[in-house]
Amino acid sequence: MFVCMCKKVTDGQLKQAVALGASSWEDVSRMTRCSTQCGKCTCLAQEIVDEALLDR
Numbered sequence: 001m002f003v004c005m006c007k008k009v010t011d012g013q014l015k016q017a018v019a020l021g022a023s024s025w026e027d028v029s030r031m032t033r034c035s036t037q038c039g040k041c042t043c044l045a046q047e048i049v050d051e052a053l054l055d056r
Protein backbone atom coordinates (compact mmCIF):
# COMPACT_ATOMS: atom_id res chain seq x y z
CA MET A 1 0.00 0.00 0.00
CA PHE A 2 1.22 3.50 -0.74
CA VAL A 3 1.99 5.42 2.43
CA CYS A 4 3.51 8.47 0.73
CA MET A 5 1.63 9.53 -2.37
CA CYS A 6 4.00 12.40 -3.18
CA LYS A 7 7.06 10.15 -3.44
CA LYS A 8 5.23 6.88 -4.20
CA VAL A 9 6.62 5.06 -1.18
CA THR A 10 4.96 1.87 0.05
CA ASP A 11 4.86 0.33 3.52
CA GLY A 12 7.00 -2.48 2.12
CA GLN A 13 9.70 -0.01 1.11
CA LEU A 14 9.71 1.51 4.60
CA LYS A 15 10.10 -1.96 6.16
CA GLN A 16 12.80 -2.84 3.65
CA ALA A 17 14.77 0.27 4.60
CA VAL A 18 14.74 -0.92 8.22
CA ALA A 19 15.83 -4.39 7.09
CA LEU A 20 18.67 -2.79 5.14
CA GLY A 21 20.02 -1.08 8.25
CA ALA A 22 18.06 2.11 8.88
CA SER A 23 18.01 2.69 12.62
CA SER A 24 15.64 5.64 12.86
CA TRP A 25 12.76 7.38 11.13
CA GLU A 26 15.21 9.98 9.83
CA ASP A 27 17.31 7.24 8.20
CA VAL A 28 14.24 5.74 6.53
CA SER A 29 13.05 9.12 5.28
CA ARG A 30 16.49 9.84 3.85
CA MET A 31 16.69 6.42 2.15
CA THR A 32 13.16 6.33 0.70
CA ARG A 33 12.40 10.09 0.31
CA CYS A 34 9.19 9.39 2.25
CA SER A 35 7.72 12.52 3.83
CA THR A 36 10.00 14.92 1.99
CA GLN A 37 7.26 16.86 0.22
CA CYS A 38 3.86 17.69 1.76
CA GLY A 39 4.44 15.79 5.00
CA LYS A 40 0.89 14.39 5.28
CA CYS A 41 2.23 10.84 5.41
CA THR A 42 4.62 11.44 8.29
CA CYS A 43 2.44 10.19 11.15
CA LEU A 44 1.51 6.88 9.50
CA ALA A 45 4.99 6.36 8.07
CA GLN A 46 6.61 6.88 11.46
CA GLU A 47 4.21 4.35 13.03
CA ILE A 48 5.16 1.74 10.41
CA VAL A 49 8.86 2.42 10.89
CA ASP A 50 8.63 2.33 14.70
CA GLU A 51 6.87 -1.04 14.49
CA ALA A 52 9.47 -2.39 12.06
CA LEU A 53 12.30 -1.22 14.33
CA LEU A 54 10.70 -3.00 17.31
CA ASP A 55 10.24 -6.21 15.31
CA ARG A 56 13.87 -6.29 14.23
Ligand code: FES
Residues within 6 Å of the ligand: 003, 004, 005, 006, 007, 034, 035, 036, 037, 038, 039, 040, 041, 042
Ligand atom coordinates in the same frame (compact mmCIF):
# COMPACT_ATOMS: atom_id res chain seq x y z
FE1 FES B 1 4.38 11.90 1.70
FE2 FES B 1 3.27 14.05 0.65
S1 FES B 1 2.35 12.13 1.02
S2 FES B 1 5.29 13.83 1.40
